[in-house]
Amino acid sequence: MEKGxxxxxxxxxxxxxxxxxxRALTVDYGEGPVLGPLDLDLPERGIYTVLGPSxxxxxxLLRAAAGLLPDFGGSLSYGGRPIGSAxxxxxxxxxxxxxxxxxxxxxxxAIANVRTALxxxxxxxxxxxxxxxxxxxxxxxxxSGLEGRYPRALSGGxxxxxxxxxxxxxxxxxxxxxxxxxxxxxxxxEDLQRLLLESWRQQPSTMLFVTHDVEEAILxxxxxxxxxxxxxxxxxxxxxxxFSLADEDKRDHDAFHEQTRHIRRIMRExx
Amino acid sequence: xxxxxxKKTGKTGVNGSPKNSPxxxxxxxxxxxxxxxxxxxxxAALLQRDMLPSPLVVYRALLELDGGEMLLNIGTSMGRVxxxxxxxxxxxxxxxxxxxxxxxxxxxxxxxxxxxYPIPKxxxxxxxxxxxxxxxxSKIVMIALILVFQVIISVRDGVKAIPANTYDxxxxxxAGRMAxxxxxxxxxxxxxxxxxxxxxxxxxxSVLFFTEIYGTEHGMGYFIMDAWLRLDYPGMYAGILLFxxxxxxxxxxxxxxEHRFMKWRA
Numbered sequence: 007m008e009k010g011x012x013x014x015x016x017x018x019x020x021x022x023x024x025x026x027x028x029r030a031l032t033v034d035y036g037e038g039p040v041l042g043p044l045d046l047d048l049p050e051r052g053i054y055t056v057l058g059p060s061x062x063x064x065x066x067l068l069r070a071a072a073g074l075l076p077d078f079g080g081s082l083s084y085g086g087r088p089i090g091s092a093x094x095x096x097x098x099x100x101x102x103x104x105x106x107x108x109x110x111x112x113x114x115x116a117i118a119n120v121r122t123a124l125x126x127x128x129x130x131x132x133x134x135x136x137x138x139x140x141x142x143x144x145x146x147x148x149x150s151g152l153e154g155r156y157p158r159a160l161s162g163g164x165x166x167x168x169x170x171x172x173x174x175x176x177x178x179x180x181x182x183x184x185x186x187x188x189x190x191x192x193x194x195x196e197d198l199q200r201l202l203l204e205s206w207r208q209q210p211s212t213m214l215f216v217t218h219d220v221e222e223a224i225l226x227x228x229x230x231x232x233x234x235x236x237x238x239x240x241x242x243x244x245x246x247x248x249f250s251l252a253d254e255d256k257r258d259h260d261a262f263h264e265q266t267r268h269i270r271r272i273m274r275e276x277x
Numbered sequence: 278x279x280x281x282x283x284k285k286t287g288k289t290g291v292n293g294s295p296k297n298s299p300x301x302x303x304x305x306x307x308x309x310x311x312x313x314x315x316x317x318x319x320x321a322a323l324l325q326r327d328m329l330p331s332p333l334v335v336y337r338a339l340l341e342l343d344g345g346e347m348l349l350n351i352g353t354s355m356g357r358v359x360x361x362x363x364x365x366x367x368x369x370x371x372x373x374x375x376x377x378x379x380x381x382x383x384x385x386x387x388x389x390x391x392x393x394y395p396i397p398k399x400x401x402x403x404x405x406x407x408x409x410x411x412x413x414x415s416k417i418v419m420i421a422l423i424l425v426f427q428v429i430i431s432v433r434d435g436v437k438a439i440p441a442n443t444y445d446x447x448x449x450x451x452a453g454r455m456a457x458x459x460x461x462x463x464x465x466x467x468x469x470x471x472x473x474x475x476x477x478x479x480x481x482x483s484v485l486f487f488t489e490i491y492g493t494e495h496g497m498g499y500f501i502m503d504a505w506l507r508l509d510y511p512g513m514y515a516g517i518l519l520f521x522x523x524x525x526x527x528x529x530x531x532x533x534x535e536h537r538f539m540k541w542r543a
Contacts, residue, residue, distance in 0.1 A: 072449040101449045109446040113464040113541040122460055126450045156541040176450070 025050040025212045026071060026180065030080035033066050041066045043080060046231070046240060050085070051210045053203075053249070055217055055227030057269070062233035064216045068184050071214060072103050084180055084212070100127050102173030102211070104183040108165040110157040110172075116144060117153040120172045127176035143171040146208075147201060163194035167201070174205050181206075181213040187222070199225060200253050220273075224248055224265045225256055232269070234276045241272060330511045338511035339518060351523055353495040357413065357488070358481045361420025365477065368421070369428025370470070374462060376429070377436025390429055398423040399487060411492025420484045424477045435469025436462055468542065471535045478531065482524050497523070 025048045032042035041063030048054050058064045070078050073089050082089045084099045103109065110119050120140035128136060144153050147167040157165050166186060173181055183202075187195040203226065206213060217223050223230050228249045232241040247261040256262050314332050321331040330338075376383040402419055409415035443461055452460070489498025497520045504513035 072445070073451075074445055074449055101451075103446045103449045105442065105445055107442065109442065111443070111461065111464070113467075114460075115541075123446065123450060126447060126452045126456055158541060172446075182449070 024086055025052065025084065026214070027083050028067075028080065029082075031067075031070065031082055032079035033063065033070060033075060034079065041070070044240060048212065048214070048229075048231070050212050053206060053213045053215065053226060053228045054231050055215045055223035055229075055245075056231045056233065057217060057220065057223040058233030059273075060218065064218075064233050065184055067233070068182050068214060068216050071180065072101055072182050099180060100176055100178045102176055102178035102181045104166075104169045104173050104181075104186045106185045106188060108157070108162075108169045110165055110168055112157050115154050115156055116149060116160065116168045116171075117141065119157075119168055120144060120175050123172045123176055127178075139175050140171075143175040144168070146174075146205065147171040163190055163198065166190065166198060170198070170202060170205065174209060177209065178211050181211045183213070183215045185216055185218065188217070188219070195222075202226065203253060220266060220269055221257075224262060224269065230269065232272060232276075241276070243269065243272075327508075327510055330514060334511050335514040335518065338509075339515035342512070342515060342519075347500075347519065350495055350497055350500045351519070353493070354485055354489065354497040354520075355523070357416050357496065358420065358478075358485055360413075360417045361484075362424060362474070362477055362481055364417060364421035365424035365428050366474070369425045369473075370432055373429045373432025374436055374458075374466070376433040377466070378462065383433070390426060394426045394430070398426075399484065402487065406491070416485070416488035416493075419488050420481050423480060423484050427476065427480075428473050431469045431473040432466055435466035438469075439465040464538075467538055468535075471531060471539070475528070475531050478524070478527055482520075
């Protein structure tokens, strides 16, 4: 079994349809580069966990992909369409963002939060259709009966479920999650990891999941993108061996432990 | 399972304590109302002077007031207050939202606000009368002029207090300016807008009183001052009571509005 091959990411794009492509991506807030230069090819419909120590620019990469950075160097595109600076992205690339703080609007109920996102992402769909989609995803995320609650009256785990429901309900091309479970307790986190994988299987999109947790990266990712603190090329690690296992078997399987050791070794070497 | 556990924690709201129920609030208001009247009655009985009639005399005078005429007085005053507040809100909301959202506009307008805020606007009353005459215009503009600055400042600070990342999800969806404004900026600043309206109401009433001393034959301020000049003290106090009652009703109205739109914060 061959795992953890370091792939030069330039040459892998064509097979599965162009997904997220970065070319010489650099981000600089004026005090030296925060990210890059970075080349990445992440084909469509994959789950990519982005792993890296703090300061490796993993959240910055996500914000750039979300179209939230006013300025960056190099280019970033999805399916051949460029992701520009703030506000330009949404027109033809639908982005479902799940931030660490859930990003719910506190003055809107759970269902209203989902509906608002849908209204912006799918303005051409009928109200009824959007309402049905919102209800469906809230039910799928286990929030039936809580649709009318304001975020204040929901627990952290429930709020994150709403954020996940919202991200999936818009049927995004690109699903971006920024350490979404890091503020949750271990049990809730595992439930939500499972929920996320189930939701993705129902409706696969290109998913970028930023985390600093090695185990989480292995449990969720089909490929693992490792960023390093010192600017250098990212390492793409194939995680198919773990990904293809049933969710409940993953933690106990040898492949999981082997992958963990492998990644820790790379982290040590690359520091 | 876990969902059940979450449901339980979700229910522990803040508004559970019985002390804050509307019934007990009403009771407390009523007791203050009664205590104030008892105090008033005591002082009146002690003083035994025309300038402070007893509550009974005043309430009798209140009942004897001409209903149609009082309605006209109240209507005229309310018209002025609402026009003044509306004007202040339109100008204040626009500039406050602009200053809160755009650092460039804030840089431009902040010194203007800073410099003009401390001017005692009521001192500009003669200027307003000179330029706008003794009619409605000067009254409404005076009210608006005094209110607009506090509206600008509180709206701007309310908008600034919205964390920048609140906009992230909608921005990444490609939301336009209008959507971001109606979904985030406005509801996010609504609480400051409502408290500024509440404060404005009190201020507007005081200013109204001043402006109704001149150039008008209707209005609550006019009625009270007129009763004073006619030495009709029970009528004067009746006017003050009525004026206060109207103010109280408006206050309650703002509260109901807040209750309706601030449910998310409760």
